[in-house]
Amino acid sequence: MISKKAKYALKALKVLTKKFEANEPTLISDIAVEEKIPKKFLEAILLELRNQGILKSQKGKGGGYLLRTPPNEVSVAKVLRIIDGPIAPTPCVSVNFYGKCDDCESEETCSIRPIMLKIRNASLEIYENTSLLDLVLKDTIPL
Amino acid sequence: MISKKAKYALKALKVLTKKFEANEPTLISDIAVEEKIPKKFLEAILLELRNQGILKSQKGKGGGYLLRTPPNEVSVAKVLRIIDGPIAPTPCVSVNFYGKCDDCESEETCSIRPIMLKIRNASLEIYENTSLLDLVLKDTIPL
């Protein structure tokens, strides 16, 4: 299961994707109301996405948040990694968060690693190849 | 990420799969030692697998645990659902644990549901079609 935080992030990014062409900052409060996300929680999420290079922000009157790059260039995988961490089902098959499973002797002989590798590959194939734009343009089937 | 508990469960089941033909009960303590799983924790796991019909047990001397059915008939999906619950990334796309996402208005218009559906389908395809026997016979590529 992905976290509620990750869903909030994707929903907020969906709003910013729709407004990307306008090139005008959107208020945290507007997104919070529109997507029914607790405002303070959303603040933290957007800040994290900004610090990780997905968004840019502007303080003061007329300020708000904007996508830093075109929405077709931002994959769902990138967003999920920022908010939830690893996409892989085990540390030993993770691309971006690799780590030795602390309960495992050897990766070569591990009997559950191969299936986890398959799951990781299948998930990445989807998450990496779906962009924020794809989420909004649901009819345009990606892949 | 799947839980350590789920990995422990799969590893324990791997041991019982290897011993399935012998048809002799295996001690919790033997599995615990062999797979380096905290014994008391493993007790709870095996009990749960037994209560859900994956294992059968025998008390007293000569007792222990055995697979209830041949290992090729037990899917990894079944085990994961017992230990970790839903395989799907969101409640709204879960087959066995369906539920309305509490932060969602409408499933029809939700922009993140389609990709979650894809992820669920891809994961199930793998987890449902991999059996305990497949885990042990790693060279025999399933699917």
Place this chain on the structure above:
DNA sequence: TATATAATCTACTAAATATATAGATTATAT
């Protein structure tokens, strides 16, 4: 029938993670 064995049941505990909330501070446009 007594005994050792091995699973089962009941009840905790500690640490981490998820999901927030409150209030002060800083930057900016007007």
Place this chain on the structure above:
DNA sequence: ATATAATCTATATATTTAGTAGATTATATA
């Protein structure tokens, strides 16, 4: 100067994860 809106700091609470301790029950066998 002022209002605005993001940013920072500090908690708070609930749930989940991972585990431990000890008593109880069922069973084979001597």
